[in-house]
Amino acid sequence: MIGRFPAALLLAAAAPVAAPAGQAVPTSAAARAAALAGDYTAAQMELVAALRLSPDGTFRYALTVGALDETARGKWRLTGDVIELTSDPRPRPPAIEAAPPQSTPGAPFGLRVLAPNGADVPAVDFVIEFDSGPPLTAYTPGDRWILPATERRTPRFVTFSAPRYRLPSTRLPLDPQAGRTAIFQLVPNDVGVADLTGAHLTVEGDTLTLHREDGTLRFQRATR
CATH class of the missing domain: 2.60.40 (Immunoglobulin-like)
Incomplete structure (x- = not known):
């Protein structure tokens, strides 16, 4: 698979992003966004996915399901209780x-x-x-x-x-x-690289739900 990047390797590919522990619920938008930075994972039958929200406003994503592997990277920003995603650079579809x-x-x-x-x-x-x-x-x-x-x-x-x-x-x-x-x-162009521009994540505590055209996927904050 062109662009193969198994999701199980994503979190091991970079230094940990520490999750905040034992602190008060942030009130400012900047503080809330900072609190959301970290690593998240999702697992279902034949599916594993990982998402990293970095404090600098960038993200990385990878998913493996059956014979399909896909990755994405770009920028994220928090608006209310929604995290908006923008792929950067935008991939060229096959x-x-x-x-x-x-x-x-x-x-x-x-x-x-x-x-x-x-x-x-x-x-x-x-x-x-x-x-x-x-x-x-x-x-x-x-x-x-x-x-x-x-x-x-x-x-x-x-x-x-x-x-x-x-x-x-x-x-x-x-x-x-x-x-x-x-x-x-x-x-092929960028086959295997997902365009997440326009996709978004809804925030519910330590759960992030990814919404995209072909469905939803729930991520939980990873523990280290």
Whole structure:
């Protein structure tokens, strides 16, 4: 995985940020923000995550769930009981681009999605639009995908998506011809790096709940 940074290693990667102990509840915004600085962890079935809020207003985040690893870093600020996050620098999302087609004499029209090393990328969802009728939804099998023999319509456009890479694609034109395979190239950019700009954390004592487009995750302050 490009950009792999197991979440379990995040807290060990830097010096501890001490959590305040036995002090009065801060009243000023600056004091409240200072009190929130520290390390937080989250753990669920097959998931481990870590979050560090540094006193200088920067944060680091990492998550591992199943085969997915992601990281993020940037700036944080406290507004009321909400911590606003801004990724800095903002990551470039991965993309899929059209590449020159491949000649496959005697074979029906098909398509492939290739990684930078030339290997087929499996489990990339796609939707093909035709010259008429409803679209066809399928996914890359990790090899050459072939248009079904029963399909008599003419493919015109394809749109890819891969949730595990947070990858949407533009609507890409198709030039279907027998004996030709349409080739599409995965451009990784900053795959594995989450853009947390616009995400926020709600504060409830020593619990921080991360709110982002794809759901929520509860962190507890780590003890050292």
